[in-house]
Amino acid sequence: MQTDLSPRYQGTPEGREAEAILRKCVHCGFCTATCPTYQLLGDELDGPRGRIYLIKQVLEGHAPTRATQVHLDRCLTCRNCESTCPSGVQYGHLVDIGRKLVDEQVPRPAGERAARWLLKEGLNAPLFAPAMKLGQAVRGLLPEGLKAKVPAPRPAGAWPRRSHARKVLLPLGCVQPAMAPSIDAATARVLDAAGIESVVPQAGGCCGAIRFHLDDQAGALDQMRANIDAWWPLLQAGEVEAIVSNASGCGTAIKDYGHALAGDAAYADKAREVSRATRDLGELLPALVPLLRERVRAPEGVIAYHPPCTLQHGQKLRGGVESGLRALGFDLRVAQNESHLCCGSAGTYSVLQPALATQLRERKLGHLQRLQPEAVASANIGCITHLQAGTELPVRHWVEWLDAALTPQA
Incomplete structure (x- = not known):
């Protein structure tokens, strides 16, 4: 994709990196087929190719609008498109650049600014732990929306x-x-x-x-x-x-x-x-299998596994957890339909884009429940909390299920 950077971005680190990424894009559109938000909304600008065009326009000097910002906000940054792209476009890095440049020029509404500030400061604050403990203590009294963000204590x-x-x-x-x-x-x-x-x-x-x-x-x-x-x-x-x-x-x-x-x-x-x-x-699990095999007594029943986007597409790791747990006797199954799609958690996305996040969660849980599992496993705290809010099945990190299957040390 040929790009004519505006003088504002010529020679800048963001401009150089973005231009190099854009040059790899060949407009093929394969990315739209695996983009969760495009699947839901059917809008070209809510898919990777459309967002790439929006970022390209900003880099070429076109003034971004509030609509530009909204389309970029709706991206989950799941990076599924990177796994699909035959040209190796590093979309995740490009959308990070695009959001930064757009946010420098488009003021956010006061409510959005406040929500984002509370998330970035609150989740990192020393008071988060005692606040979560208090929330768990009164969890049964919380409104459903807030209760969904406060996991039951374990x-x-x-x-x-x-x-x-x-x-x-x-x-x-x-x-x-x-x-x-x-x-x-x-x-x-x-x-x-x-x-x-x-x-x-x-x-x-x-x-x-x-x-x-x-x-x-x-x-x-x-x-x-x-x-x-x-x-x-x-x-x-x-x-x-x-x-x-x-x-x-x-x-x-x-x-x-x-x-x-x-x-x-x-x-x-x-x-x-x-x-x-x-x-x-x-990544360690395959090598741990021979060291743990004698101590593991795998439970009966199916465990449905949701591999997070950050594992599949961010780290490009597929199959290690599945093969490792199966080798240890677990009946671990992955939904054959749309196992590559995001569950809707995506860090703070489920808070900032609750409608889209809920649609994606229900879609994901529908596929997992068709496996008729006794429980659900994943590998990221955000996915686990988000999925648990939509099902009565216990949702845990896979290492928790493995820990529970360990027999006492002789």
Whole structure:
């Protein structure tokens, strides 16, 4: 796609990167066939190809409008289109650039600004954990809309105390420890059963994804730098063999640190190394199978598995969780119809675009329920919370189901 950048963007980092991405697009339209919002709305401008044209117009000097902003907002950033694209267009990076440039020129309505500020500040705030605990305590009294965002409390259980020669860094992130501490504890116990110790960093926090996708890319980069500062000494000293993420959304963001901080001379090299050292928990599972097989007593009944977009399309990881759990005796099944489509969670999308998010959730749950499962598994806290709000079936991280199947240590 030929692009004639306006003088405003010529020679800028955003302009150079966007132009390189746009040049790969050949207008084929394959992306529209797998775009969730295009499937729902049928509007070219609510599909990747249409949004690419809108971003191209902005880069060429056309003034964006509120409509431009709305069409970009409706994108889930699921990156399904990247998996479909035969030309390798990095749409996720392009839409990040486009949103930044549009938001610089189009003021948002006051209500939207307030909602976005509350999300980016509230989800990262020290008060989030006690607020979530209070919400869980009175969950039965909450309005349905708010109740859906507050998962029922589940006991985390004991954290393993054994030390092992093999160690991995397990960042806890921002919302997961408050919303579902059982995921981190289950991860530590499963890794412990395989002879791997989980080391929790004493500093750092949110991976930066929340701020990055809520008009605060500068704040997100600061969070990325803080995490690198917290993790780097352990990596550099060889005290941990990898950084392990058990939330696929966070893992996708951390694996992109090298790209996000490529222009920061002080952090570029460290960021690339952090990205290189990061593994989704599912990447470890195939190697864990022989270490765990004797201790796992898989439950009876079907577990329906929803692979998150951040795992399938963001990290390009497919099949590892499925094959690993099946090798351990689980009857894990993936819906054959539209397993590639987003469930509608997409970080804060389910809060900012509730109507579209609900339609996508019901569509996803319809496919999963046709498997007649006893339970549902996924690999990201956002997907788990969003799906649970629409079904009576228990929805858990796959590592929680695996942890529950471990027999006691002899």
